[in-house]
Amino acid sequence: MKNIMENKDGKLYNTMGSVVAEGFTCKPKHFDANKPIMHLKTQLFVCTDERCGKAHKDKDIAATLREAIKEVNLSKGEDRIKVVRTGCFGACRFRSVANIYENTKINGNPGNNGVWLKNVHRYDKDKWKRLFIALKDNVSIDSLDEFEQVPMSDPSFYK
Numbered sequence: 001m002k003n004i005m006e007n008k009d010g011k012l013y014n015t016m017g018s019v020v021a022e023g024f025t026c027k028p029k030h031f032d033a034n035k036p037i038m039h040l041k042t043q044l045f046v047c048t049d050e051r052c053g054k055a056h057k058d059k060d061i062a063a064t065l066r067e068a069i070k071e072v073n074l075s076k077g078e079d080r081i082k083v084v085r086t087g088c089f090g091a092c093r094f095r096s097v098a099n100i101y102e103n104t105k106i107n108g109n110p111g112n113n114g115v116w117l118k119n120v121h122r123y124d125k126d127k128w129k130r131l132f133i134a135l136k137d138n139v140s141i142d143s144l145d146e147f148e149q150v151p152m153s154d155p156s157f158y159k
């Protein structure tokens with residue numbers, strides 16, 4: 001959490017520019033229910049539940065991904081990528097699993113929205129960076145063989 005805070009004039013600020021309440025790492029001192037959430041172009045949901053979590057050699061995969069995002073300068077600005085840990089997606093047989101959400105209400109790429117990645121526990125940091133840069137450049141993940149996807153069943157299955 002420390003890496004998302006800045007120290008200006010002796011006060012701690014969170015990434016939204018709010019002064020942080022004493023004893024907290026990101027809670028704003030002055031609550032404003034109408035303040036918008038921080039912009040993101042792409043959000044990566046990474047499963048860290050029991051099965052996927054065990055498959056990751058990295059004990060804190062979300063922190064590693066945030067570090068990689070910073071290294072490719074996508075932790076803020078127009079093309080910001082956000083990482084969120086999730087519970088089980090019910091897709092454990094493809095572990096570890098991650099889901100790409102594109103912010104199509106603003107500047108997300110509809111073509112990469114809803115992509116499910118499998119075996120992400122096998123990715124090294126460089127591969128993650130290649131993924132993040134491809135997302136920023138709006139390259140279709142479908143066109144990149146190195147990022148294997150979870151197959152989706154056809155809705156006709158339920159008819």
Ligand code: FES
Binds near residue numbers: 088090095096
């Ligand atoms: S534990 Fe990750 S999909 Fe089930």
